[in-house]
Amino acid sequence: MTILQLFVSFFLIGLFTFGGGLAALPLIQQQVVSHQWVTVSDFFNMVAVSQSVPGAIAFNLSTFIGFRASGVLGAIISTIAIALPSLLFTVVIARYFPTFKNNKFVSCAFYGLRAAVIGLIATATFNILLVTIININLFKQTSNLLNLIDIKALALFGVVFFLFEKFKLHPIIYIMLGAAASILFF
Numbered sequence: 001m002t003i004l005q006l007f008v009s010f011f012l013i014g015l016f017t018f019g020g021g022l023a024a025l026p027l028i029q030q031q032v033v034s035h036q037w038v039t040v041s042d043f044f045n046m047v048a049v050s051q052s053v054p055g056a057i058a059f060n061l062s063t064f065i066g067f068r069a070s071g072v073l074g075a076i077i078s079t080i081a082i083a084l085p086s087l088l089f090t091v092v093i094a095r096y097f098p099t100f101k102n103n104k105f106v107s108c109a110f111y112g113l114r115a116a117v118i119g120l121i122a123t124a125t126f127n128i129l130l131v132t133i134i135n136i137n138l139f140k141q142t143s144n145l146l147n148l149i150d151i152k153a154l155a156l157f158g159v160v161f162f163l164f165e166k167f168k169l170h171p172i173i174y175i176m177l178g179a180a181a182s183i184l185f186f
Contacts, residue, residue: 002070003077005035010062010081019117021050021057025124028061037069044131052175058082133157156181 009031017024025047032038038046046068050060059079066078100106133153159181160174 003074006037006066006069006074006078007081009035010066010078011084013058013062014082014085017058017120018113019120021059021061022124023117023120024058025061026120026127028058028065029127032065032069035069037065041131042068044128047128052179152185156185 013024013027013031017027029040029043032043033040046061046064047057050057050064053060059082062078062082063075067075070077133150134148156178160178163169163177164171164174
């Protein structure tokens with residue numbers, strides 16, 4: 001039953017996600033946490049690992065979650081399921097694109113999709129912020145806002161953000177810097 005649930009969940013994620021893997025994160029989080037395949041904390045750890053390895057984040061994440069939920073077969077099924085809608089859309093669009101590429105309704109639909117994708121990416125960013133920099137587990141236990149903020153994580157974020165904006169080096173350098181800093185200081 002888990003294999004079928006994995007297929008249906010990741011097929012629907014692939015079907016209703018526009019804008020790439022980051023836009024898919026809120027939907028993936030909702031699906032996998034509600035099915036109790038992973039905890040919220042584990043999900044964001046998986047996001048970090050999925051961002052750190054080569055490949056598209058949605059594919060990496062679906063493979064990782066599928067493996068966690070149902071082993072190698074779950075990993076294979078989840079990866080196929082998330083890729084299948086895009087494959088089908090690509091085949092159909094490649095066949096019929098010349099006939100509707102200048103259609104006003106198609107142009108308007110893509111304009112609206114861009115705005116929705118920005119909202120989904122902002123939601124994913126906010127959720128990662130809550131888990132990484134703000135300790136939401138302490139929110140109800142303390143009235144001191146400074147106790148809610150992970151100062152080390154906030155400092156690491158600030159340093160990496162500054163370095164990236166100033167030097168524009170390859171992102172893998174900053175990923176490795178973040179991993180090294182975490183090993184040393186956390």
